[in-house]
Amino acid sequence: MEITRKNFIIGGGLGALSLALAACGSSPESSPNTGGGTGGAIDGKGKTLTVLFSTKPQYPEEQKAWFAKTAEDFKTLTGATVQWETFPTANDEMTRIQTSVVSGTGPDVYGLGTTFTPTAFSTGAFVKLGDNEWNQIGGKDKFVPATLGISGPDKDNLIGIPFVSRPFVMAYNTELLAKAGIDKPATTWDEFAEHGKKMTTGDEYGLAVAYKDNFDPWKFIWAMSIQAGNPIIDGKKARLDDPTVAKAFEAYFGWMTTDKCVDPAAVGWGNAQAVAAFAAGKAGYLPMTSPLSIPTLDKSEVKGKYQYALMPMVPPGETSRPADGVEAASILSGDNLVIADYSPNKDLAFAFVKMITDADAQSNYYKIFGEVPTNVEAAKALESDPLVAPALDAASKSVATPFSGAWGDVQLALTNVAVQTIPDLSAGSVSDASLTARLKDAQSKAQAALDRAK
Structure with a gap:
């Protein structure tokens, strides 16, 4: 329509x-x-x-x-x-x-x-x-x-x-990577999590992630999913109930609940707080950022101690991108x-x-x-x-994200899964049952949006 x-x-x-x-x-x-x-x-x-x-x-x-x-x-x-x-x-x-x-x-x-x-x-x-x-x-x-x-x-x-x-990239603290014995930035999402654990010590954390941001969370899930071969929108069908989406959310939430390489306060962070933590030298990686952060970082504790790199392009659980996966460095x-x-x-x-x-x-x-x-x-x-x-x-x-008038609804459905999971993250764990139920609801809403847009 x-x-x-x-x-x-x-x-x-x-x-x-x-x-x-x-x-x-x-x-x-x-x-x-x-x-x-x-x-x-x-x-x-x-x-x-x-x-x-x-x-x-x-x-x-x-x-x-x-x-x-x-x-x-x-x-x-x-x-x-x-x-x-x-x-x-x-x-x-x-x-x-x-x-x-x-x-x-x-x-x-x-x-x-x-x-x-x-x-x-x-x-x-x-x-x-x-x-x-x-x-x-x-x-x-x-x-x-x-x-x-x-x-x-x-x-x-x-x-x-x-x-x-x-274009979105990740910033990394060259000193913290070197101190942890890491010679180059992660190229897979599993390696990203492993590096995060290695760099977490005391009040320094491996990753600065804005879990409560209005814009960031869905981008992680979208990237990991299409890297795994799931386009999220496939013609007239929404695919938020695909296993790749669940695996992406599990990895994303797992950085805090399982890997414990994110500051617990990040449950309430927007992007500005994540940037501030990295700028203070308290995080090794700042994913989902852009050169927009340069003016801030160049006036901070990490001036001259940070670089940018491509975010990982190999989905969680894999050592190489599947044959049907897409090389998506950024939306x-x-x-x-x-x-x-x-x-x-x-x-x-x-x-x-x-x-x-x-x-x-x-x-x-x-x-x-x-x-x-x-x-x-x-x-x-x-x-x-x-x-x-x-x-x-x-x-x-x-x-590019799908050129569909329904994309906004699909995007919000992904965002809402993250929003609804904030209390679970605060409590320290996200159950499979809760995630499954939220993805089912997200799939229903995304498919309804696609049906309206026909």
């Missing part, structure tokens, strides 16, 4: 929207390059362009400064005023976008996490990108090809313009920019998008926030940086 503006809420789109928003927070920050337009100067004097982005709690002052500088530069370029609208949580974004889609009024430009793009596409509320639209922002070949992998269902139906790439993650189809300021919207995706803007954004550029020229400039090289490698080995 296509989710149109009229039936968006009735057909279950609201649930899909709220869930997909939890996928990846969108946090576009960059410093614009005002040169080199493709379609001549645009006169925006007296006009206002409304732009909706998420807040960036890690770097609030930096984002505030970027908002001000970007607005100033855009006014110099076009004469138009930028009105910023922000949201602090996925639910707030859901409400804002749902209202705009139904009413046909609202922001001109939206920043979306990449895994929200399928649901956004299904609304029909955003501009499809043809040759003319790509030319207005400098051409499709301006972008790293891999970052276009979740811009639409196929090459002829794209709505998402890549803004930043957020295809980052932020897309989309332009509202109802916008009366599309020319200004495209000028704005061009400005913040030009090479100088993207390079400056990376220097401030540590997000990997999607601009080819800006990304290429990072290839010689050994700290960032693993993230670029992860980007090349990233796999």
Whole structure:
């Protein structure tokens, strides 16, 4: 079923929207390059362009400064005023976008996490990108090809313009690995757990894992499952009840309950707390992070003592990836920019998008926030940086989540298994019966979402 503006809420789109928003927070920050337009100067004097982005709690002052500088530069370029609208949580974004889609009024430009793009596409509320639209922002070949992998269902139906790439990697403390006699980072999930146990001593733990984070847990399960050959969504069938999913959750929860290589306090941690523990030198591995953590780590106790590496790509219980397994170093993650189809300021919207995706803007954004550029020229400039090289490698080995309007519901079903298990983790064990029951419920909800989306 296509989710149109009229039936968006009735057909279950609201649930899909709220869930997909939890996928990846969108946090576009960059410093614009005002040169080199493709379609001549645009006169925006007296006009206002409304732009909706998420807040960036890690770097609030930096984002505030970027908002001000970007607005100033855009006014110099076009004469138009930028009105910023922000949201602090996925639910707030859901409400804002749902209202705009139904009413046909609202922001001109939206920043979306990449895994929200399928649901956004299904609304029909955003501009499809043809040759003319790509030319207005400098051409499709301006972008790293891999970052276009979740811009639409196929090459002829794209709505998402890549803004930043957020490939996930793991950080490791070089001193703690050496002290434990580990000569190189883990390449299998079993080895990852073994290393975690070796590095756990006193108040130092092998792993820093954010069990209560809204975004991280499902990504571990998704990666381990598809590495084992289970795609999670197989055509019209959800496969959350597959044994590979259970094994993934068992490994993920087992780092705390069985291996005991995670700080017990991590039951209540979000990603920021996990990063803080690693930054304080209290953990050997910080999985499911990105170069976004560089500004924080370079101001911490581990400056000069950490590196990044690919996360393991061999599923739990295996010494090599099965023949039908997928080499998934990361989800295809980052932020897309989309332009509202109802916008009366599309020319200004495209000028704005061009400005913040030009090479100088993207390079400056990376220097401030540590997000990997999607601009080819800006990304290429990072290839010689050994700290960032693993993230670029992860980007090349990233796999897109299914382009389905139901993906948000499937993702939330995986997330809810982790959320519902927090009390068990606090108590120190997770029973097979509890996990089986939660996976059964998750499978039912995911399959219902797929059935609605047919």
